[in-house]
Amino acid sequence: MSEFTKVTRVALVGSGFVGSSYAFALFNQGLAAELVIIDANRPKAEGDAMDLNHGLPFASNMRIWAGDYSDCKDADLVVITAGANQAPGETRLDLIGKNARIFQSIVQSVMESGFNGLFLVATNPVDVLTYATWKYSGLPASRVIGSGTILDTARLRYLLGERLEVDPRNVHAYIMGEHGDTELPVWSNVSIGGQPLADYRKTHGQPTDEELNRIFINVRDAAYHIIERKGATYYGIAMGLARLTKAILKNENSVLSVSTLLTGEYGLEDVYLGVPAVVNRQGIRDLYELHLTDEEKQKLHHSASVLKEAIASIFPS
Numbered sequence: 001m002s003e004f005t006k007v008t009r010v011a012l013v014g015s016g017f018v019g020s021s022y023a024f025a026l027f028n029q030g031l032a033a034e035l036v037i038i039d040a041n042r043p044k045a046e047g048d049a050m051d052l053n054h055g056l057p058f059a060s061n062m063r064i065w066a067g068d069y070s071d072c073k074d075a076d077l078v079v080i081t082a083g084a085n086q087a088p089g090e091t092r093l094d095l096i097g098k099n100a101r102i103f104q105s106i107v108q109s110v111m112e113s114g115f116n117g118l119f120l121v122a123t124n125p126v127d128v129l130t131y132a133t134w135k136y137s138g139l140p141a142s143r144v145i146g147s148g149t150i151l152d153t154a155r156l157r158y159l160l161g162e163r164l165e166v167d168p169r170n171v172h173a174y175i176m177g178e179h180g181d182t183e184l185p186v187w188s189n190v191s192i193g194g195q196p197l198a199d200y201r202k203t204h205g206q207p208t209d210e211e212l213n214r215i216f217i218n219v220r221d222a223a224y225h226i227i228e229r230k231g232a233t234y235y236g237i238a239m240g241l242a243r244l245t246k247a248i249l250k251n252e253n254s255v256l257s258v259s260t261l262l263t264g265e266y267g268l269e270d271v272y273l274g275v276p277a278v279v280n281r282q283g284i285r286d287l288y289e290l291h292l293t294d295e296e297k298q299k300l301h302h303s304a305s306v307l308k309e310a311i312a313s314i315f316p317s
C-alpha cells in the first residue's frame with residue numbers, strides 16, 4: 001500500500017465484553033478508518049462485525065470485518081483484550097498462568113504477519129502481560145503499552161469530582177503502580193482546577209483523611225464490586241482504551257497513566273507498571289517523573305516488587 005492510500009487500521013484481538021465494548025466506542029468516536037476483529041471464537045468476531053456494520057448509517061464511515069492475524073500486517077495498532085477474566089473473588093494476578101500462554105501464541109501470530117505498529121494491552125494481569133508482550137514481540141518498549149492504571153485513575157477522578165462537586169475533567173489525580181491490589185493514590189500530586197488538594201483541604205477543612213482513604217478503597221476494589229453485581233467490567237475500560245487510541249492515532253502528546261517499562265525512573269527498572277506518561281503516535285514519548293512523598297515511594301516500590309515476582313513466574317532469571 002502506498003503512503004497516499006494508507007489508512008489507519010486497528011486490529012482488535014479478543015472480542016469479549018471488553019473488546020466488543022471497545023469496538024463500539026472506537027466506532028462511535030470515528031477514531032480509525034478500519035477495524036479488524038480477531039477472536040478464537042470466530043462466530044463471535046463475525047457476529048460483532050455484522051452487528052457493528054448495521055450501525056454504519058448512524059456513524060462515521062469505518063470498514064469493519066472479522067479477520068485473522070494476516071490482517072495485522074497493515075495495522076497501526078493491535079489492541080489485545082483476549083483471555084480469561086476474573087471470576088468473583090479471583091485477583092488479577094490469579095490469571096497469570098492462563099493468560100500468559102494465550103499471549104505467547106497471540107503475539108507470535110501478530111509478529112509473523114509482518115506487523116510493525118504499536119501494541120496496546122488490556123488483558124489482566126495487565127502489567128505482567130504487557131511486559132510479556134514486550135518480550136515476545138521484540139519491539140522497543142515505547143511501542144508496547146498497557147492500559148495500566150488508566151481506569152483506576154478515571155475512577156479516582158470521578159469519585160473526587162463527585163465528592164467536591166467539580167467536573168472530573170478538572171480533577172488532576174493519579175493512581176500509580178499495579179493495576180490491582182497494590183496500587184496507590186498519589187495524594188501529594190492532586191490538584192483541582194490547578195489548586196493543590198492540600199491547599200483546598202486547608203481552606204475547607206475537608207475532605208478528611210478518612211474520607212480520602214474511603215475513596216481510594218472504593219477505587220481499588222471497584223472491579224470486585226462490579227464483578228459481584230454483573231460478572232465483568234467493560235464500559236469504563238473500553239472508554240479508557242478508546243482514549244488511549246485517540247492519543248496514539250491523533251498524535252496528541254497526552255499525559256495518561258499507562259503501564260510502561262521503567263528504566264530507572266522512581267528508582268525502578270525492568271518492570272512495567274502504571275505511571276503518568278506522554279502518549280503520542282510513537283507510543284510512549286516520555287515519563288514525567290512525579291515528586292512522591294517517602295510513603296508513596298515506598299508503596300510504589302512494594303507494588304513493583306509484587307509485579308516483579310509475578311513476572312519472574314513467567315520469565316525466570
Ligand SMILES: NC(=O)c1ccc[n+]([C@@H]2O[C@H](COP(=O)([O-])OP(=O)(O)OC[C@H]3O[C@@H](n4cnc5c(N)ncnc54)[C@H](O)[C@@H]3O)[C@@H](O)[C@H]2O)c1
Pocket residue numbers: 013014015016017018019038039040041044081082083084085086095102106121122123124125126147148151179232233234237
Ligand atoms: N485493564 C483493565 O483495566 C481491565 C478491565 C476489565 C477487564 N480487563 C481484562 O480484559 C480481559 C478480557 O475480559 P472480558 O470481560 O472481555 O472477557 P471475555 O471472556 O468476555 O472475552 C475474552 C475474549 O477473548 C477470546 N479469546 C480467548 N483466547 C483467545 C485467543 N487465544 N485468541 C483470540 N481470542 C481469544 C475469547 O473468545 C473471548 O471472546 C480479561 O483479562 C479482564 O480481566 C482488564
